[in-house]
Amino acid sequence: MAALLLFAGCGRPWQRSTPKPQDPFVTLEAKETSKLSEKEYLMRKAVVGSRSERLEALDVIDRANDPDFLPFLLNRMEKEDDKFLTVRIMQALSRPDGLQDVRAVSPIRRIAVKDQGRVGMEAVIALFNLGDDNYVPSVIKHLRYYEEFPEHASIALRALKKMYVVELPPTVRAWNTYYRSHRLAPYQQLHWWSTFRPPEPPVVAGTTKVEPRPKGGPQLPQEDVRVRRTIVSVYEFWRPDEP
Secondary structure: OHHHHHHOOOOOOOOOOOOOOOOHHHHOOHHHHHHOOHHHHHHHHHHHOOHHHHHHHHHHHHHHOOHHHHHHHHHHHHHOOOHHHHHHHHHHHHOOOOOOEHHHHHHHHHHHHHOOOHHHHHHHHHHHHOOOOOOOHHHHHHHHHOOOOHHHHHHHHHHHHHHHOOOOOOOHHHHHHHHHHOOOOOOOOOOHHHHOOOOOOOEOOOOOEEOOOOOOOOOOOOOOOOOOOOOOOHHHHHOOOOO
16 A cells, blocks of 8 residues: 555655735735725735734625625635634624625635634634524533533523524523524425535625525525434433523
């Protein structure tokens, strides 16, 4: 096996991958910024400006609700080092009256899996606004560690209340029960690999825009389907509430 791996790359010399060139509005000198369009100037300000200037530029981009800014926001979300600005970009991508593009689901999912702190919880909220509630249990589990990490538990509780707009006891059992009975897509067909790779939210036909959620909860399906089966063990049912 080692010999096969050794000779697998023969004939193809190793070379370092060349970095992708930066956008011209980033490398442009300050004295030449007058040549930029309004959109390019906003994107430049969101990259090379101070923290307050970058935040102001992201606010303007969010309010503009222009699909032309979507590739830029996705790219900045992957490269941004400032966690506060990363959260602001996710909010711009997931705002209910905003872009709501399904292409933002995969990169936000990676952040939700990678980061277990405040940024990860904000990523779960962004996914929830995009119609994906598969990562809500990762926020609920923080309620177990209230005594060890009270700050994280408080942030998790605020995030859950922000998503579901209900008042429930700060216990894992209460929120797990509510989560399982209030899924965003209870009639969505699942495959056997859905546990490892959840399906993406449904989109408007012919576009990449996420379908708006109907008011009053999920509507009944037009054809015969199976409701998502939730496995609840006897231990989960009879277990007393955690203190």
